Amino acid sequence: xxxxxxxxxxxxxxxxxxxxxxxxxxxxxxxxxxxxxxxxxxxxxxxxxxxxxxxxxxxxxxxxxxxxxxxxxxxxxxxxxxxxxxxxxxxxxxxxxxxxxxxxxxxxxxxxxxxxxxxxxxxxxxxxxxxxxxxxxxxxxxxxxxxxxxxxxxxxxxxxxxxxxxx
Amino acid sequence: xxxxxxxxxxxxxxxxxxxxxxxxxxxxxxxxxxxxxxxxxxxxxxxxxxxxxxxxxxxxxxxxxxxxxxxxxxxxxxxxxxxxxxxxxxxxxxxxxxxxxxxxxxxxxxxxxxxxxxxxxxxxxxxxxxxxxxxxxxxxxxxxxxxxxxxxxxxxxxxxxxxxxxx
DNA sequence: TATTGTTATACTCTATAACTATA
DNA sequence: TATAGTTATAGAGTATAACAATA
Numbered sequence: 001x002x003x004x005x006x007x008x009x010x011x012x013x014x015x016x017x018x019x020x021x022x023x024x025x026x027x028x029x030x031x032x033x034x035x036x037x038x039x040x041x042x043x044x045x046x047x048x049x050x051x052x053x054x055x056x057x058x059x060x061x062x063x064x065x066x067x068x069x070x071x072x073x074x075x076x077x078x079x080x081x082x083x084x085x086x087x088x089x090x091x092x093x094x095x096x097x098x099x100x101x102x103x104x105x106x107x108x109x110x111x112x113x114x115x116x117x118x119x120x121x122x123x124x125x126x127x128x129x130x131x132x133x134x135x136x137x138x139x140x141x142x143x144x145x146x147x148x149x150x151x152x153x154x155x156x157x158x159x160x161x162x163x164x165x166x167x
Numbered sequence: 168x169x170x171x172x173x174x175x176x177x178x179x180x181x182x183x184x185x186x187x188x189x190x191x192x193x194x195x196x197x198x199x200x201x202x203x204x205x206x207x208x209x210x211x212x213x214x215x216x217x218x219x220x221x222x223x224x225x226x227x228x229x230x231x232x233x234x235x236x237x238x239x240x241x242x243x244x245x246x247x248x249x250x251x252x253x254x255x256x257x258x259x260x261x262x263x264x265x266x267x268x269x270x271x272x273x274x275x276x277x278x279x280x281x282x283x284x285x286x287x288x289x290x291x292x293x294x295x296x297x298x299x300x301x302x303x304x305x306x307x308x309x310x311x312x313x314x315x316x317x318x319x320x321x322x323x324x325x326x327x328x329x330x331x332x333x334x
Numbered sequence: 335t336a337t338t339g340t341t342a343t344a345c346t347c348t349a350t351a352a353c354t355a356t357a
Numbered sequence: 358t359a360t361a362g363t364t365a366t367a368g369a370g371t372a373t374a375a376c377a378a379t380a
Contacts, residue, residue, distance in 0.1 A: 027252035030240030043330040073197030085194035160210040
């Protein structure tokens with residue numbers, strides 16, 4: 001984007017963007033706008049887009065971040081516990097955790113009473129990366145708060161929590 | 168599940184389920200429970216699980232349903248319009264729409280003023296399938312309302328709408 | 335030059351079956 | 358028998374580059 005001579009100034013780029021948005025009046029999605037599933041999906045994609053962009057510098061995906069957060073909060077969990085808590089298939093979690101371990105962010109430790117399983121922990125490096133990610137996450141959350149307002153955030157978490165309940 | 172002699176009665180199955188849930192107290196996800204992105208993602212997955220299950224009888228995916236709804240609301244849109252409105256890449260929309268056309272649910276019609284593009288329409292069969300899907304969708308939405316309460320639904324749509332805005 | 339539809343391709347995420355070693 | 362971890366694999370969904378036809 002603008003890597004060469006860059007004859008177009010910032011003002012012209014803004015004008016171009018405005019024109020593009022004005023000339024493309026965004027087709028009305030009709031009844032979809034009133035369907036929770038559709039609106040929920042679009043919102044989730046928009047939020048993840050921002051998180052993924054912010055985490056890109058750390059080469060961290062949202063799912064990887066959630067594992068780091070969970071292990072920081074509850075060290076020593078076994079793979080099945082973490083996978084189940086995060087809604088990840090055990091089989092897929094193996095590969096995900098392999099990536100974290102290969103990068104030295106987390107480790108598998110022999111479990112005390114059960115030779116089938118591992119106790120999972122963050123490494124010191126993992127703690128560092130998590131700390132940096134938490135800063136980005138806080139900024140992300142702040143930008144959401146700007147859109148939601150102070151009470152909106154708590155309202156939203158409450159409503160979404162009801163939807164996530166499996167029953 | 169209980170395909171053979173089935174010595175276990177319904178009461179015992181219920182007890183087993185209760186025990187399973189009691190013995191697996193669902194690991195606390197800690198700080199994740201307060202992060203909008205995480206809660207949003209889990210809610211979206213739960214909601215989609217229900218929709219996908221309900222639509223399975225029609226062999227319809229959420230994205231396919233959204234195309235039918237949009238074409239019913241605004242017939243004659245071209246592929247780029249529909250794809251952009253739904254946040255689907257043009258290239259991927261081609262394949263998606265091929266599936267609908269192959270099943271006779273929608274059709275590509277020659278566009279009046281532009282020989283590059285098609286005007287898209289539902290077929291009569293598509294209208295029928297959409298009508299059946301709308302019944303299932305209404306039931307789905309009703310089950311969400313039961314979880315959200317009457318005002319919760321509108322609150323949620325409003326809050327999610329703010330998150331989906333790209334700026 | 336820009337847009338529309340298209341093909342091909344690759345990458346991520348997810349789901350399932352099957353295996354091993356332990357319990 | 359059941360559970361924990363693992364491997365392999367297949368299916369969605371998504372993103373990008375490149376091309377032909379048309380504007």
